Amino acid sequence: MVVGAGPVGLALTIDLVLRGIRDVVLLDQGDGPSIGSRAICWSRRSLEILSRLGVGQTVLERGVTWQVGRVFRGAEELFRFDLQPDAGYGHPAFVNLSQHELEAILIARLAELGHPGVMWRHQVTGLRQERTAVTLEAATTGGPVELTADWVVAADGARSTLRRLMGLECVGRVFEDRFLIADVRMSANFPSERRFWFHPPFHDGESALLHRQPDDVFRIDFQLGRAADPQVEREPARVIARLERLLGDRSGFDLVWASVYVFQCRRLERFVHGRVLFAGDSAHQVSPFGARGGNGGLQDADNLAWKLALVVDGKAPPALLGSYDHERIAASDENIAHSTRATDFMSPKPGMATRLRDAVLDLARTQPFARALVNSGRLSLPACLDGSPLNGPDVAELPTASRPGAPCLDAPLGETGWLLDRLGQCFTGLYRTPTGGIPTEVAAVAERWRHLPVPIDLLAIDDQADPTGLLAERYGAAPGSLTLVRPDQHVAARFERFDAAATEAALARALGNFKETDPWVA
Structure with a gap:
């Protein structure tokens, strides 16, 4: 069972279904997709994940793509930056699309796959965990029900009911500053940029932010300060008065949605609790500046789905799920650190911290280093999952960007499209073909790999398939070299020459076949 039909829960359910786990129940206490745009900025990595789930193109068509950001102090532009200055990627740096529209796209994808869809109006009221199963009690419009599953994923958001029922708390910082977030519809010639x-x-206040969304909707954030009263600041008349100072007379825009929030940078101590696994905001929360919440949550789902599917199928030991804890806690800590530093810079404490921040802004007008x-x-x-227990051997001479644990970098493959589109739902051996083609013994091993309990698909790339040379630049060009790629498109291991036994050993490690003495097994 998956509890919570936000982007994380929906993406995880789709991923499990695509991996052959058809019996997935998806519950949500609401009546339908979320109200208000909430998360809007979806990164290139999220688009790559969504494309693998079959909805990436739809998101691109409906969203607003962008890659340029501009930073101002007062009315003066300090500098601008490009988030994707290099060519050779199959997806843009970012797409802006409201969370409720993304949820609707994912719900439609579930229907395409023959899934019965979300069980709305199911408010979880109780949880019992046993050695082999988890039972949830839920209040519904038809009365109370009990549902039992082998595994439960809690993707029920920052106010997670499952977290509360299990007596778990997120630990970290709650910032005192309050922020107003508003979506307005207007006809304006603002370009697609941040x-x-x-x-x-x-x-x-200290700061403000503007993003363009589809259908002439703009996201605007205002920093309100520590003393702001959230009830007062939510009043439409007060919100509109603030918007008029930026946009002019209210006849030129309509208020679509508004809310007031505070920053939180917190996480659970562990994400795996027996047969209950936490993902997205139920496991960790960060400030919205930097678009790390929704994007981090999709990476949670991407990391968890293939592991959970293999464990359910009996093709990997439950210890594999311990690597979800290891990998995504490290990723969460990275996001929390970035969000905390950003918040401290945007709303510094009075005194020296504020003077230092303003001095940096002064220097940024003329000094590139200060920017x-x-x-x-x-x-x-x-x-990048450095230090993951799943990482296998490496070759130091190869590019660091494609080291074990790193997400695969996309690259054009001649007339056949893009590299990431060629990586399927299983493990892939990215093989650089020697001059003369694939050796007979390699072809024989590749055929045997296709029939393993957890197969490896050999993707052979020759010079003709890499006309730009970007694949060689990003992965190394030695003929006969092989990169083992995980189902979530992270690198598992690299070898300077084809070695069937070593690759199969790396596969076993990536499936969670650890030594009993390894700390993550416990």
């Missing part, structure tokens, strides 16, 4: 203001001329110190929310990047 605009961030320190000391904006139209707002007496790297300006932190308006470091934009989401995929996690």
Whole structure:
């Protein structure tokens, strides 16, 4: 069972279904997709994940793509940056699309796959965990029900009911500053870019942010300060008065949605609790500046689905799920650190911290080095799973960007499309073909790999398939070299020459076949 039909729960359910786990029940206490746009910025890595789930193109068609950000102090532009200056990727740096639209796309995809869909209006009220199963009690419009499953994934958000029922708490920082978030519809010629203001001329707070969304909707954030009253600041008249200082007379725009929130940078101590696994905001929360919440949650689902599917199928030991804890806690800590630093820079404490922040902004007007110190929310990047227990052998001479644990970098494959589109739902051996073609013994091993309990698909790439040379640049060009790629498109191991036994040993490690003395097994 998956509890919570936000982007994380929906993506996880789709992924499990695509991996042959058809009996997945998806519950949610609501009546339908979320109200208000909430998360809007979806990163390149999220788009790559969504494409593997079969909805990436739909998201691209409906969303607004962007890659340029501009930073202002007052009315003066300090600098601008490009999030994807290099060519050779199959997806843009970011797409803006409201969370409720993404949820609707994912719900439609579930229907395409023959899944019965979300069981709405199921409010979980109790949880019993036993050695081999978990039972949930839920209140429904038809009365109370009990549902039992082998595994439960809690994707029920920052106010997670399952977390509360299990007596678990997230630990970290709750910031005192309050922020107003508003979506407005207007006809404006603002380009598709991210605009961030320190000391904006139209707002007496510390900062403001503007993003374009589809259908002439714009996301605007205002920093309100610690003393702001959230009930007062939510009043439409007060929200509209703030918007008029930026946008002019209210006849030029309509208020679509607004909310007031505080930043939290917190996480659970562990994400795996027996047969209950936590993902997304139920496991960790970060500030929205930097787009790390929703994107991090999709990476949780991407990391968990293939492991859970293999464990359910009996093709991997339950110890494999311990690597979800190891990998995604490290990724969560990275996101929390970035979010905390951004928040401290955006709303520094009075005194020396504020003077230092303003000095950095002064320098950024003319000094390029200072611009790297300006932190308006470091934009989401995929996690590199360095130190993962699943990582296998490496070759030091190969590019560090494709080291074990790193997410695969996309590259064009001649006329056959993009590399990531060629990576399926299983393990893949990315093989650089020697001059003269695939050796007979390699072809024989590749055929045997196809029939393993957990197969490896050999993807042979020759020079003709890499006309730009980007694949060689990003993965290494030695003829006969092989990169073993996990089902979630992270690198598992690298070899400078084809070695069937070593690759199969790396596969076994990536499936969670650890030594009993390894700490993550416990």
